[in-house]
Amino acid sequence: MTRRDKARGSGGVLWAVILGGLVLAGFGPAEYLRAEPDVRLKITSQGYTKIRIGFREAEPGVEGRLKDAHRQFLAVVRHDLEMSGYFETVKHADAEGTNAVVEAALTRDRDDYSFEVRLADGLSDQTIFKRKYGSSPGTFSQTAHIVADDIVYALTGRPGIANTRLAFVAGPRGNSHIYLAPLDGSERVKLTDLGTIVMSPSWSPDGSRLAYVSYQTGTPAIYVMDISSLAATRFASFEGMNATPAWSPDGRSLAITLSKDGNPEIYIVALDGTMEKRITYYSGIDCSPSWAPNGLEVAFTSDRAGGPQIFVTDSDGLYARQITTEGTYNTSPAWSPDGSLIAYVSRIDGKFQICTVDPFGVTTRVLTSSGSNEDPKWSADGMHLAFSSTGGGNSGIYMITRDGGDRRKLIDGLERPRNPAWSPPLGYGKQPPTEG
Amino acid sequence: MKQVLVLAVVLVSLITLVGCHPKKMPAVEPAKDTKTPGEQVTRDLPSQKPPEKPITPIQFGEGEEGVLKDIHFEYDKYNLTDQAAGIMGQNAEYLMKNPEVTALIEGHCDERGTEEYNLALGEKRALAARDYFVRFGIDKSRLSIISYGEERPLDPASFEDAWTKNRRDHFVVK
Numbered sequence: 001m002t003r004r005d006k007a008r009g010s011g012g013v014l015w016a017v018i019l020g021g022l023v024l025a026g027f028g029p030a031e032y033l034r035a036e037p038d039v040r041l042k043i044t045s046q047g048y049t050k051i052r053i054g055f056r057e058a059e060p061g062v063e064g065r066l067k068d069a070h071r072q073f074l075a076v077v078r079h080d081l082e083m084s085g086y087f088e089t090v091k092h093a094d095a096e097g098t099n100a101v102v103e104a105a106l107t108r109d110r111d112d113y114s115f116e117v118r119l120a121d122g123l124s125d126q127t128i129f130k131r132k133y134g135s136s137p138g139t140f141s142q143t144a145h146i147v148a149d150d151i152v153y154a155l156t157g158r159p160g161i162a163n164t165r166l167a168f169v170a171g172p173r174g175n176s177h178i179y180l181a182p183l184d185g186s187e188r189v190k191l192t193d194l195g196t197i198v199m200s201p202s203w204s205p206d207g208s209r210l211a212y213v214s215y216q217t218g219t220p221a222i223y224v225m226d227i228s229s230l231a232a233t234r235f236a237s238f239e240g241m242n243a244t245p246a247w248s249p250d251g252r253s254l255a256i257t258l259s260k261d262g263n264p265e266i267y268i269v270a271l272d273g274t275m276e277k278r279i280t281y282y283s284g285i286d287c288s289p290s291w292a293p294n295g296l297e298v299a300f301t302s303d304r305a306g307g308p309q310i311f312v313t314d315s316d317g318l319y320a321r322q323i324t325t326e327g328t329y330n331t332s333p334a335w336s337p338d339g340s341l342i343a344y345v346s347r348i349d350g351k352f353q354i355c356t357v358d359p360f361g362v363t364t365r366v367l368t369s370s371g372s373n374e375d376p377k378w379s380a381d382g383m384h385l386a387f388s389s390t391g392g393g394n395s396g397i398y399m400i401t402r403d404g405g406d407r408r409k410l411i412d413g414l415e416r417p418r419n420p421a422w423s424p425p426l427g428y429g430k431q432p433p434t435e436g
Numbered sequence: 437m438k439q440v441l442v443l444a445v446v447l448v449s450l451i452t453l454v455g456c457h458p459k460k461m462p463a464v465e466p467a468k469d470t471k472t473p474g475e476q477v478t479r480d481l482p483s484q485k486p487p488e489k490p491i492t493p494i495q496f497g498e499g500e501e502g503v504l505k506d507i508h509f510e511y512d513k514y515n516l517t518d519q520a521a522g523i524m525g526q527n528a529e530y531l532m533k534n535p536e537v538t539a540l541i542e543g544h545c546d547e548r549g550t551e552e553y554n555l556a557l558g559e560k561r562a563l564a565a566r567d568y569f570v571r572f573g574i575d576k577s578r579l580s581i582i583s584y585g586e587e588r589p590l591d592p593a594s595f596e597d598a599w600t601k602n603r604r605d606h607f608v609v610k
Binding site for chain 2: 173174197199200218219220240241243244257259262263264284285286287288301307308329331332345352374375418419
């Protein structure tokens, strides 16, 4: 090649790079390819700025008797959007700086109620989506939760938490029960009433089943309950202890703690109850597994370093790396759904605090500081943690964001609520609604 | 030219990757709620199948020492102290002298500590006692173990004396 040809060749590469850069800059999430309004979540160096969202009365107006229901519906949507952590709700939809607007009309055709919801860009009023949601007088608030989650998804690309449920344990020691409640805490259902000790509820990834530990036959065994029928079957009752069930991300097996080989170790057991493999080999304590979302690694608690610390092993048990080193008591790992953080409990100055660490143990963060806090469990959106808290007469189940902010109480009024488990959104994986 | 082609392929694949997005979240059949939100209500379900073995609700203070004496543990530990080993020696002799007797070893913790870890800690405490008996010469088939973690304290109070009492192995002889 002559020198001139070489120069032309590299000039061509330069143009390709510039064009490529322009193309990448112009194309973000897929929605942009459909030229939708630009009211996406903006990630800034401090986290993200909240989307300002307002509500507007839709045309046609709402008939007299339905006005209260309509107002209640909007209040629930507004509350859910604020609780998601992504939004700042504004009083007047037409105020300056409003990024998005929600219009909702409630119509009724004899016994068929429906909410027609339109989400629009605040500046251009371009429609982001317009949908009809069937509802009925007993279910307006659940429809509101579904609408709020659809708005969250449309504007952030993430699943919302409004239409999710918490399973948790409450009751005196020795006679505890597993409860199920929607996130707004409005109605709790007792799932078990066995007159014995129950612990550690764990949701299947599709939200259809709940695993838990029960002493109903006298020794701790693991049961799996189908949530729609409430029928429970015994899953694991190996010799010794059967505890800490953790559902694998593909829903096909559970990691559990067993002591059948002489001391607490972690095993993976298939859904039909057959033993698949053992993944820890230390003669002291290994317990409390939590799966990485890619199913390739498991975080767990072990005292092989002296006192309880968090370790990560691969799902064949070939290696184990220690990821907590500060403090002498670190337990209860919970791996976030996006894989980036492991939440855990650390004893600091004699009390328990919720902390997070990356999967390689490089950066830790303390999220709580008041009371004594245990049992961190992630929401499906990976933005929030549920946990139990005691101390100062404020015992209950709370939620916070993954940065430790916006602490809210979810469950109180029962005796010692603990062991929360956060369901995925209801109806996860089903067909999307038809556009209105 | 080849370089431009490679770059183009890379760019196209990047755009395609960026273009993938997850399924849209669906709406569902709404379940009935019988109360307005804000009111906190607990519902009971029709009773489940009765447990296979009837369980007596647990009372505090139950499980006083029988012929086999309790042993106690240090905070967060499951090894036998010298004092515990001494008591275990006497317990083991009783079992040797009464070969028809079987024993259930219960492992317990104080309420501090996280629940699941305490379950495992109680299990290790019970196993420590069983291992001692087995090394002494007692047949393993005469011994069973169970951990109650922090769920069945002898003393439900929340201070040092109660905690010390609760960190124990308790023996139930049959």
